[in-house]
Amino acid sequence: MLSPAVPLHVSIIGKEYVSGFQAQAVTTAVDFFEIVAPADKTIFINEICITQSTEFGDAAAEQLRIALKRGVGNTLGSGGNANVAKTPVKSGDDAAGATVDTLHTTQAVAGDGTLTTLLERAVPVDDGFYYSPERISRFTIRPGENFVIALDAAPADSITFSGYVIFEESGSSKLKEIYE
Numbered sequence: 001m002l003s004p005a006v007p008l009h010v011s012i013i014g015k016e017y018v019s020g021f022q023a024q025a026v027t028t029a030v031d032f033f034e035i036v037a038p039a040d041k042t043i044f045i046n047e048i049c050i051t052q053s054t055e056f057g058d059a060a061a062e063q064l065r066i067a068l069k070r071g072v073g074n075t076l077g078s079g080g081n082a083n084v085a086k087t088p089v090k091s092g093d094d095a096a097g098a099t100v101d102t103l104h105t106t107q108a109v110a111g112d113g114t115l116t117t118l119l120e121r122a123v124p125v126d127d128g129f130y131y132s133p134e135r136i137s138r139f140t141i142r143p144g145e146n147f148v149i150a151l152d153a154a155p156a157d158s159i160t161f162s163g164y165v166i167f168e169e170s171g172s173s174k175l176k177e178i179y180e
Contacts, residue, residue, distance in 0.1 A: 014170030016046065016089035019100040021081065022162045023053065026155060031077045031104040033149040033165050035141065038097030041171045043141040048149055050163040051128040062156050063122040066129045068139065069148040073113020076146060077104035089166065096169060108148045120152070125159065138168075 019033065032050055037043040050066065080103035086096035108115055118139060123129050133139075141147045149165065 014041075014044070014168040015093045015096075016166055016168045017086040017093075017096040017098070018089060018164055018166045019084055019086050019102070020162070020164030021084070021102045023160050024103055024162070025158050025160050026103070026151065027158045028105055028154045029107055029151055031080070031107050031148050031150045032102065032161070032163050034076055034101045034104060034108060034146055035148075035165065035167060036076070036099040036146045037141045037143050038099075038169070039143050041097050041143060041169045043098055043147065044135075044168040044170065045139040045141070045147060045165065046132070046168055047166040048129065048131040048163075049165075050130075050149070050161060052125060052159045052161050054158070054160045055125045057126075062125050064125055064129075064155065065120060065122050065152045067120040067148075067150045067152050068118045068131070069108065069115050069150060070118055070139070070141060071108055071113055071115045071146040071148060072144075074111045076101075077106045077108040077148075079106045080104035098167065098169060100165075102163075107150060107152075108146070115148070125155070 035043060055061065080101055082101050084100050084102050086098060086100055139147065
């Protein structure tokens, strides 16, 4: 029987949190969410949902470009809602260490750091955007990094969006073993 020096698969279960916004009119390109991992924890993105409530059956329907990005260093935007609520999914869990901002109208840019687009999708405006990966395929944000969920181009007209992100924080020592 083989005994690998590094585990082939380690299941890490951290604490889950949800942050969101409701019924916000958007007329420009925005960062729907910017999540900054705390210095001592890694973040996993478990689920993202962005919906709208104004464009059903619109004759001028459009495609929206939604991008998921990882930032390192000074890459954050501004002009939105700073440090919004991060509600534990399980009652009684500790407060989240991450910082979550919503609806930044000055979007994240590379600045003196790096900002990498991990995934970009053009989605029909009436379909919305939903992302729920298998646990093994989740995006990982290391301590001090940030994760951005962006609408990269302004919509043709005002759209009322709602959205949420469910993320997991883990400070397990096993993370160092897996990700280095």
